[in-house]
Amino acid sequence: MSYDTQPKASHFVDGAYLEDTAGERIPVIYPATGAEIGVVYAATPAVIEKAITSGLRAQAEWAGMMGVERGRVLRRAADILRERNRDLSVLETYDTGKPLQETLVADATSAADALEYFGGLAGSLTGEHVPLGADWGYTVREPLGLCVGIGAWNYPTQIACWKGAPALACGNAMIFKPSETTPLCALKVAEILIEAGAPAGLYNVIQGAGAVGGALITDPRVNKVSLTGSVPTGQKVYATAAAQMKHVTMELGGKSPLIVFEDADIDNAVGGAINGNFYSSGQVCSNGTRVFVHEAVKDAFLARLSERLKGVVMGDPMDEAVNIGPMVSDRQREIVMGYIAKGLEEGATLVSGGTAPKQDGFYVEPTVFSDVTDEMTIAREEIFGPVMSVLPFCDEDEVITRANATEFGLSAGVFTRDLTRAHRVIGKLRAGSCFINSYNDAPVELPFGGVKASGVGRENSKAAIEHYSQLKSVFVRMGDVEAPF
Ligand code: NAP
Numbered sequence: 001m002s003y004d005t006q007p008k009a010s011h012f013v014d015g016a017y018l019e020d021t022a023g024e025r026i027p028v029i030y031p032a033t034g035a036e037i038g039v040v041y042a043a044t045p046a047v048i049e050k051a052i053t054s055g056l057r058a059q060a061e062w063a064g065m066m067g068v069e070r071g072r073v074l075r076r077a078a079d080i081l082r083e084r085n086r087d088l089s090v091l092e093t094y095d096t097g098k099p100l101q102e103t104l105v106a107d108a109t110s111a112a113d114a115l116e117y118f119g120g121l122a123g124s125l126t127g128e129h130v131p132l133g134a135d136w137g138y139t140v141r142e143p144l145g146l147c148v149g150i151g152a153w154n155y156p157t158q159i160a161c162w163k164g165a166p167a168l169a170c171g172n173a174m175i176f177k178p179s180e181t182t183p184l185c186a187l188k189v190a191e192i193l194i195e196a197g198a199p200a201g202l203y204n205v206i207q208g209a210g211a212v213g214g215a216l217i218t219d220p221r222v223n224k225v226s227l228t229g230s231v232p233t234g235q236k237v238y239a240t241a242a243a244q245m246k247h248v249t250m251e252l253g254g255k256s257p258l259i260v261f262e263d264a265d266i267d268n269a270v271g272g273a274i275n276g277n278f279y280s281s282g283q284v285c286s287n288g289t290r291v292f293v294h295e296a297v298k299d300a301f302l303a304r305l306s307e308r309l310k311g312v313v314m315g316d317p318m319d320e321a322v323n324i325g326p327m328v329s330d331r332q333r334e335i336v337m338g339y340i341a342k343g344l345e346e347g348a349t350l351v352s353g354g355t356a357p358k359q360d361g362f363y364v365e366p367t368v369f370s371d372v373t374d375e376m377t378i379a380r381e382e383i384f385g386p387v388m389s390v391l392p393f394c395d396e397d398e399v400i401t402r403a404n405a406t407e408f409g410l411s412a413g414v415f416t417r418d419l420t421r422a423h424r425v426i427g428k429l430r431a432g433s434c435f436i437n438s439y440n441d442a443p444v445e446l447p448f449g450g451v452k453a454s455g456v457g458r459e460n461s462k463a464a465i466e467h468y469s470q471l472k473s474v475f476v477r478m479g480d481v482e483a484p485f
Contacts (some may be wrong), residue, residue: 006091010040010183010207011047012190014054015200020044026180026207031097031326032361037259040183042208048215051175054201055146056221057171061199063143067123067169074119074165076196081112081161083188088157088188090318095156095182097326098280099317104189110163110444111189111455114460117444119170125170125465127472134479140472143171144247145223147468150237151186152228153179154283154384160186162448163226163249164193164203166464174204175216179229180209181329183484217241224468227251228285230382231407231453237481238456249457249467251285251449253382254410256431256438257403258288259393262296264415268437269293270304272415273388275407276439278312278366281327282336282386286411288439288447290379292393292403302351302390309352312366326362327385335363336385343369343378348389368419374402377391384409400428409452413439432458 009017021041028038043051062070081088088108093100098107118380123400127139149163160176167174178186190205206212210233217225217240225241226249227234234252241248258276260269276288312401317325327333340354353367364386372379372389393399403412412431416422422436432450435441442448442460451460457467 006038007184007187007191011043011051011429012187012205013047013051013201014204014223015189015194018047018050020381021049023047023208023306026183028095028183029329030094030480031328032246034330034360034362037094038184043212045215047206047211049210051206051446052146052221053205055173055175056346058199058201059143059146059171061461062168062173062202067125070169071119071122072169073193073197074115074122074168077112077193077198078112078115078119080106080196081115085109087184088321091188092157092185093325095184096153096328097317099322099325101320101323103322104320107155109186110442111157113164113444114158114161115238118165118464121462122169124356125469132475135475137473137475140474141170141469141471143469146221147164147172147174147224147226149174150213150225150227150229151176151178152285153181154226154285156182156185156279157189160205162459163228164189166459166468167226167255168195168198168203170465170468172468174234175204175206177206177213177216177423180207206265214240217246220244223247225249226457226467234455238416247448247467249449249459250455250458252410252453253384254285254287254408254450254454255290255382256286256288256408256411256413257290257292257429258413259318259399259403259415259425260291260293260297260415261416261418261421262294262303263417264297265417265437266297266300269415270301270308272413272435272439273305274308275358276413278324278386279440281325281364282445283328283332283384284440286433286440286442287442288411289387289389290403291388291390292399293390295392295468297396298370298390298392302368304377305368306352309366309368314357314363314365321408324386327364328362331364332385334365336364336383336387337377339381339385339387340367342377343372343387343389345377346378348372348376348378353386358371374405380406396425400425404428404430407453408450410450410454411435416481
C-alpha cells in the first residue's frame with residue numbers, strides 16, 4: 001500500500017489519528033495473499049473514553065448548526081470521496097479482497113451517494129404545525145445524540161457512510177467500530193469528513209472486536225446503536241441496547257429467495273442470479289441464494305448459467321479484468337467449504353465449482369448446486385459465500401409458501417414477464433428489500449432493510465431519518481387554562 005493510501009494509525013478520534021499500542025494487536029490480512037499488510041490495536045478504555053467525550057462535545061456544536069451547513073459538510077465529503085475513488089477502491093480491495101473491478105464502482109461511490117443524499121436532506125428536516133382549534137401544536141425533529149455504528153466486513157466504506165451520513169444529517173455524532181477483519185476503510189471516511197469541515201470528534205472510528213462494541217453500547221451516554229452483522233450478534237446487541245432502552249437499527253443476515261417463472265427472460269434471470277450470488281464472492285447480505293426456478297425452464301436456466309460461468313475470471317483482485325476475488329478471511333473460506341461439503345453430503349447435485357483452489361489467498365470457486373430441497377442445510381442457513389442453490393418449483397402458490405418458509409426476511413426477487421404476477425407475488429413475499437426483473441440494486445433513494453430475523457429499522461432513503469431522530473411535540477394553549485380546582 002502506498003503511504004498516502006494507508007491510514008496512519010489504528011483510530012481516528014477527536015479530529016486526528018490516534019494510536020495506543022496497549023490494546024490487543026489485530027493483524028490486517030490481505031485476503032488475496034494471506035499476507036499481513038498492517039496492524040491495528042483494539043481500543044483501550046482510554047481511547048473509548050476519548051471517543052465518547054469528544055463525540056458528545058462535537059454533537060452539541062453540530063446540532064446547533066443550521067441543517068444546510070451540516071449538509072454542505074456531508075456533500076463536500078461526498079465530492080472528496082469521488083475525487084479519490086481510485087485510491088479508496090484500492091484500499092477497499094486490500095481490506096476486503098473484493099476485485100478492484102467492483103470496488104471502483106460500488107464502495108466509495110455508494111458511500112458518496114449516501115453523503116450526498118443525506119447532505120441534501122439535512123436542510124429540510126423539519127417538524128410540522130398542528131392546528132388544534134383555538135390552540136395549536138408543533139413538532140420538532142431532534143437528533144438522538146451520540147450514535148454507535150458497528151460494521152460487518154463486506155462493505156466497510158459503504159457501511160461507514162450508510163450509518164454515518166443519516167446520523168450526521170440529523171445532528172447526531174457517531175462512533176463507528178469497523179469489523180476487526182476490515183479495519184482500514186472507515187478511518188479514511190473519518191479523515192475525509194474532517195477535511196470537509198466536520199467538527200473534531202463528530203465522527204470517530206475506533207478498532208476492536210465484540211468487546212469494544214459491547215463497551216460502547218453499554219455506556220449510558222450512547223443513545224443509539226446501528227449494527228450490520230449476523231443474526232446472533234444482532235440478538236445480543238439488541239438485547240444489550242434494550243436494557244437501557246436505546247434506539248436500534250439492525251441490518252442482519254438473510255437467505256433470500258429469487259424466483260424465476262416460466263415466462264421470464266432467461267438471460268436476465270441468469271444475470272440476476274449471478275449478481276445475487278457471486279458479486280463480492282457472495283458476501284452480500286441480501287443475496288438471492290435460494291434460486292427457485294420453474295420446472296419448465298430449469299434446464300434452460302442451468303444451461304445458460306453454466307455457459308455464463310465460463311466468463312468467471314478469478315485471481316488477483318487488483319487486476320481489473322478479474323471478476324471473482326477471494327473470501328474475506330481464511331475462516332470465511334472454511335465456513336463456505338463446510339457448507340459445500342454439506343450440500344454434497346445431503347444429496348444436492350454439483351453443477352459448477354465446489355473447490356477452493358490450491359493457491360495463496362482465500363479463494364472459493366463460484367459454486368452452483370441444483371436439485372436442492374428446502375430441508376437441506378444449504379437451503380436453510382446463510383452461507384455468505386459464492387454458493388447458489390437452485391430449487392425447482394411448479395406452482396405460484398407453492399413457491400410463495402416455500403420462499404417464505406425461513407426465519408429471515410431481508411430480500412426477495414421475481415423474474416417474470418407477467419406484470420400482474422410480478423406485483424402479486426412480491427406483495428406476498430415477506431421481505432424488506434425486493435426486486436422485480438433485477439437483483440441486488442441498492443440505490444440510496446430506496447429504503448434498505450429486513451423483516452423477521454433479518455432486522456429492524458431501515459437504512460437509506462427518507463426512512464432512515466426516522467431512525468436517527470426523534471420528535472418532540474409541543475402543545476401551545478392560546479387561552480386560559482381550565483383546571484378542576
Ligand atoms: P458479525 O460477526 O455479526 O459481526 C458484525 C459486527 O459486530 C462486527 O464489527 C463484530 O466485531 C461486532 N460484534 C460481534 N459481537 C459483538 C457484540 N457482542 N457486541 C458488539 N459488537 C459485536 O458479522 P460479520 O461476520 O462481520 O458479517 C457478516 C454478517 O453480516 C452476515 O450475516 C451478513 O448477512 C450480515 N450483513 C448484513 C447486512 C445488512 O445490511 N442487512 C449487510 C452486510 C452484512 P468483530 O467482527 O470485530 O468481532
